[in-house]
Amino acid sequence: xxxxxxxxxxxxxFMGAAHSQAxxxxxxxxxLPLRPELTVLAGRDAARVADAAERLGWSGTETDWRxxxxxxxxxxxxxxxxxxxxxxxxxxxLDAGKHVLCEKPLANTVAExxxxxxxxxxxxxxGVRSMVxxxxxxxxxxxxxxxxVAEGRVGQIxxxxxxxxxxxIADPAAPMSxxxxxxxxxxxxxxxxxAHVVDLTQYITGERLTGVSALLETFxxxxxxxxxxxxxxxxxxxxxxxxxxxxxALFTGRFSGGALASFEATRFAxxxxxxxRIEVNGSAGSLxxxxxxxxxxxxxxxxxPAAIAGFRRILVTEPEHPYVxxxxxxxxxxxxxxxxxHQVVDLVTAIAKGEDPAPSFADGLQVQRVLHAVERSAAANxxxxxIPA
Numbered sequence: 001x002x003x004x005x006x007x008x009x010x011x012x013x014f015m016g017a018a019h020s021q022a023x024x025x026x027x028x029x030x031x032l033p034l035r036p037e038l039t040v041l042a043g044r045d046a047a048r049v050a051d052a053a054e055r056l057g058w059s060g061t062e063t064d065w066r067x068x069x070x071x072x073x074x075x076x077x078x079x080x081x082x083x084x085x086x087x088x089x090x091x092x093x094l095d096a097g098k099h100v101l102c103e104k105p106l107a108n109t110v111a112e113x114x115x116x117x118x119x120x121x122x123x124x125x126x127g128v129r130s131m132v133x134x135x136x137x138x139x140x141x142x143x144x145x146x147x148x149v150a151e152g153r154v155g156q157i158x159x160x161x162x163x164x165x166x167x168x169i170a171d172p173a174a175p176m177s178x179x180x181x182x183x184x185x186x187x188x189x190x191x192x193x194x195a196h197v198v199d200l201t202q203y204i205t206g207e208r209l210t211g212v213s214a215l216l217e218t219f220x221x222x223x224x225x226x227x228x229x230x231x232x233x234x235x236x237x238x239x240x241x242x243x244x245x246x247x248x249a250l251f252t253g254r255f256s257g258g259a260l261a262s263f264e265a266t267r268f269a270x271x272x273x274x275x276x277r278i279e280v281n282g283s284a285g286s287l288x289x290x291x292x293x294x295x296x297x298x299x300x301x302x303x304x305p306a307a308i309a310g311f312r313r314i315l316v317t318e319p320e321h322p323y324v325x326x327x328x329x330x331x332x333x334x335x336x337x338x339x340x341x342h343q344v345v346d347l348v349t350a351i352a353k354g355e356d357p358a359p360s361f362a363d364g365l366q367v368q369r370v371l372h373a374v375e376r377s378a379a380a381n382x383x384x385x386x387i388p389a
């Protein structure tokens with residue numbers, strides 16, 4: 001009989017809903033060594049969290065995250081709250097012997113991320129596991145890209161280009177949210193979406209960023225306060241608030257293997273809804289990916305004769321591709337939500353095997369150091385800024 005893993009989820013909005021679906025779905029498509037139980041959902045508003053729990057499939061509710069950490073029927077705490085609460089919740093859970101999944105970016109500051117990584121290391125010595133939720137790593141096409149690089153199919157990496165383009169706050173009338181407040185979010189487009197492409201490029205290449213030169217910009221500095229919320233954009237009122245984060249980030253960088261890199265993260269790219277674009281050029285080939293066509297990876301094999309050479313469009317839906325064998329027949333594409341399911345599969349499998357899952361809190365700390373270097377560079381007129389190893 002398969003043992004259970006009691007899960008307590010803190011936060012029930014956008015990410016909470018995505019994580020809930022993943023915890024529900026994973027054991028129905030994958031043969032998991034532990035069976036997740038949706039034990040308790042936590043949120044500050046009792047009525048709203050009760051409604052969300054019924055809708056999302058959770059057995060119980062709490063209005064104080066501390067109660068989730070204290071409960072003996074909770075083995076894992078899933079943190080889907082704004083960044084300013086990540087460190088306190090995750091450290092308390094790890095110290096209480098609970099496994100932790102924490103949404104990205106890991107924290108709002110390097111100091112918080114360092115404390116979280118230290119807590120994770122202490123917990124790991126007691127067999128308690130932790131992982132940060134850079135979910136796009138679990139897209140099958142990204143997994144294939146990593147595999148091709150690891151096999152040497154692109155050779156020595158020379159160029160990396162990465163963009164994360166959205167447009168959900170391009171309208172100046174779009175209201176304030178916690179994502180636009182630095183004390184809650186840490187940063188704007190940089191941490192919210194830029195963190196993803198920093199992690200993805202380091203994951204695909206197997207290398208780390210060593211330095212950056214950056215620009216940050218806030219295009220709309222005052223926005224309506226929300227009259228109501230519930231969706232990412234919300235509805236504005238007649239009162240206004242001050243935007244204290246960046247709307248867009250643009251930076252160049254260098255990878256540890258010598259490759260040059262460019263990064264762009266913005267929520268002002270009209271017409272781009274969730275375009276994560278990554279291209280890697282190496283001495284033997286190239287890779288290109290766009291999340292708006294997420295089941296496709298483009299691959300250029302530099303060893304082919306010029307007469308027939310060209311980018312090959314790989315439909316990443318074959319059973320031998322990462323994660324795909326548990327789903328549908330070839331050609332039947334996956335979607336945004338599947339990455340979260342794959343995240344659950346990898347985390348639960350690592351816990352059952354007594355292994356540290358990836359990306360670890362140490363990986364999250366390294367991304368936080370990149371974000372910090374970007375902010376420092378932008379504040380110093382784009383001065384080249386080294387990133388500690």
